Amino acid sequence: xxxxxxxxxxxxxxxxxxxxxxxxxxxxxxxxxxxxxxxxxxxxxxxxxxxxxxxxxxxxxxxxxxxxxxxxxxxxxxxxxxxxxxxxxxxxxxxxxxxxxxxxxxxxxxxxxxxxxxxxxxxxxxxxxxxxxxxxxxxxxxxxxxxxxxxxxxxxxxxxxxxxxxxxxxxxxxxxxxxxxxxxxxxxxxxxxxxxxxxxxxxxxxxxxxxxxxxxxxxxxxxxxxxxx
Amino acid sequence: xxxxxxxxxxxxxxxxxxxxxxxxxxxxxxxxxxxxxxxxxxxxxxxxxxxxxxxxxxxxxxxxxxxxxxxxxxxxxxxxxxxxxxxxxxxxxxxxxxxxxxxxxxxxxxxxxxxxxxxxxxxxxxxxxxxxxxxxxxxxxxxxxxxxxxxxxxxxxxxxxxxxxxxxxxxxxxxxxxxxxxxxxxxxxxxxxxxxxxxxxxxxxxxxxxxxxxxxxxxxxxxxxxxxxxxxxxxxxxxxxxxxxxxxxxxxxxxxxxxxxxxxxxxxxxxxx
Numbered sequence: 001x002x003x004x005x006x007x008x009x010x011x012x013x014x015x016x017x018x019x020x021x022x023x024x025x026x027x028x029x030x031x032x033x034x035x036x037x038x039x040x041x042x043x044x045x046x047x048x049x050x051x052x053x054x055x056x057x058x059x060x061x062x063x064x065x066x067x068x069x070x071x072x073x074x075x076x077x078x079x080x081x082x083x084x085x086x087x088x089x090x091x092x093x094x095x096x097x098x099x100x101x102x103x104x105x106x107x108x109x110x111x112x113x114x115x116x117x118x119x120x121x122x123x124x125x126x127x128x129x130x131x132x133x134x135x136x137x138x139x140x141x142x143x144x145x146x147x148x149x150x151x152x153x154x155x156x157x158x159x160x161x162x163x164x165x166x167x168x169x170x171x172x173x174x175x176x177x178x179x180x181x182x183x184x185x186x187x188x189x190x191x192x193x194x195x196x197x198x199x200x201x202x203x204x205x206x207x208x209x210x211x212x213x214x215x216x217x218x219x220x221x222x223x224x225x226x227x228x229x
Numbered sequence: 230x231x232x233x234x235x236x237x238x239x240x241x242x243x244x245x246x247x248x249x250x251x252x253x254x255x256x257x258x259x260x261x262x263x264x265x266x267x268x269x270x271x272x273x274x275x276x277x278x279x280x281x282x283x284x285x286x287x288x289x290x291x292x293x294x295x296x297x298x299x300x301x302x303x304x305x306x307x308x309x310x311x312x313x314x315x316x317x318x319x320x321x322x323x324x325x326x327x328x329x330x331x332x333x334x335x336x337x338x339x340x341x342x343x344x345x346x347x348x349x350x351x352x353x354x355x356x357x358x359x360x361x362x363x364x365x366x367x368x369x370x371x372x373x374x375x376x377x378x379x380x381x382x383x384x385x386x387x388x389x390x391x392x393x394x395x396x397x398x399x400x401x402x403x404x405x406x407x408x409x410x411x412x413x414x415x416x417x418x419x420x421x422x423x424x425x426x427x428x429x430x431x432x433x434x435x436x437x438x439x440x441x442x443x444x445x446x447x448x449x450x451x452x453x454x455x456x457x458x459x460x461x462x463x464x465x466x467x468x469x470x471x472x473x474x475x476x477x478x479x480x481x482x483x484x485x486x487x488x489x490x491x492x493x494x495x496x497x498x499x500x501x502x
Contacts (some may be wrong), residue, residue: 031397049400061398065416078403078412126402 003181003190007129010156010163012173012180014216020188021166025132028164029055041129051075051126057134060115062107068118069094069103075126089125096158097121097151113144117151124159133165137172149175153200170216174209175202182219192219272462276470282463297447299467303475306448309365309437310430310479313372318426320377322418325384326410339385342378350375350436354443368440368448372433376426383425387418420487427483434476449475 003024005011013021026032027039030049039046041053049055062071069090076086094100097117107115116136123131133152137145149172156163167173173180174196182192194215198208259275262268289298328334353374357367391414399405399413441450449472456464 029401031400048405049397051402054401055397057394059394061392061394063395063398063413063416065419074404074412075402078408122402 005162005164007162008160010165010176010178012177013164013166013183014168014170014173014180014220015183016185016220017168020185021183022134023188024183025055025134025164025166028130029053029132031055051079051123052128053130053132054123054126054128055132055134056116056119056123056136058136058138060107060112060119062115062118062122064107067104067106068099068110071107071118072122072125075122079126090121093121093125094118096124097155111144112140113148116140116148120152120155124155124161128161131161131163133163135166135168137167145172152176170213170220171204173216174198174212175204180216182216194219274462274466279463279466279470283467297451299452299471302447302449302452303471305365306437306441306450306475307479309368309448310372310434312365313369313433313437314376314426314430316369316373317377317380317429318422320373321380321384321422321426322415324381325388325418325422326414328381329385329388329414330410335385339382342382342385346379346382348375348378350432351439354436354440357440358443368437371436371440375436376429376433379429380422380425384418384422387421388414390421391417423487427480427487430480430483431476434479438472 015021023032027034028046030046030053063074066074072090072093073086076089094103097120099114099118099121102110102114110118137148140148153176165176177196179193179195181190184191196212198206198212202209256276260277263270263275328338350371353371357370361367361370395413395417399409404412438450441448442454449468452468452471453465456468
């Protein structure tokens, strides 16, 4: 398959289960190596995981034995920043995601949405070029999911990373993305690639919104079983 | 051990009171049976007798060079168990991490550990005495040998069980090579290994006492030994009750440390009550 993303773009990836959405993100993150073909970031091949291409998944994966602040400091610490520098950066980042009051709390004391915000802060403090988000809000309830959608758009406006966002919800893709790519399985390929030309903020009550959902549903490959989640 | 359960982080005082009430009731029955001569308890004197004996002898037992103060006896048993367990804990973490670095070392060394682990602490007593004579080192050696290998096995299992997602996130954040082991794996396995250590504590405690009874001249085991040699039931019961109380206290101390280490892990904390 051929797939490319330009800098600062927000691309949503839609497709049925097993179509290779997660594998695509793992490949870009450097966690899997391609069997054939090339994967270039800024013209250089990807070889190992790196905090410049930050993969986030459904579970926030915070280190449970560290406070929220220490979690955010973890990346800078691994990269050898001095304690005062990394503390300063982490505090600023927690303020940016609105978790400054929870700095000394531990992950299990936070709600699912707050944990995801902390995970975003932990990623952003490393100034990643890519945020690779693999259904990051799938475990959240509906209101928390809506709040996170607003949050991620605010993050995008402020930090301007390139975002690849895997989701199985067309509505979520339309609300967030500049471009939507639809994948089909066996073999994995991009069967549809469309630009979302709807003015922001996008509301599900807009007529063009509903029309776009129709277009997406027509282009989604027919599910072969009812196991689609 | 089960009374005083923690619910919503608060101690359940009524449950605790009932538990202690039962203990006090048993002691009251024991005292009554002795004083009202329901049974012949000359070989099994109640607390009022043996504690009285302890106070009369100014909290020390034995004569001449064998004379020892009670607090020294308690302290030496404590120090031995603490030293043995800490060494075993550190050994388990370091060795498990070293072995888990490569599949081949794990395959090569796990069977050896599985062979050494079931050897009961008591079984190491003769070896300890031959190696170190009758000294503190013997008791520490016995506790260490009796617990280190099963702890190491537990630690290896814990390393295998570290969530791949945490390792992956660690790798993305730059925790690779040594940093992965130091900053992700080690903290992740600490709770499980510590819990294992606490479960192994009673075996180690028995081994220390047995070693002291076999020949050391101090420690709580020796108190019972001296009581037997001098046919003094008061002394035997003093030794026994001190062993019970000390064992209980050490277990509580371990539980407190465990809560400090595990408290970020609510599921393990509740399992470990």
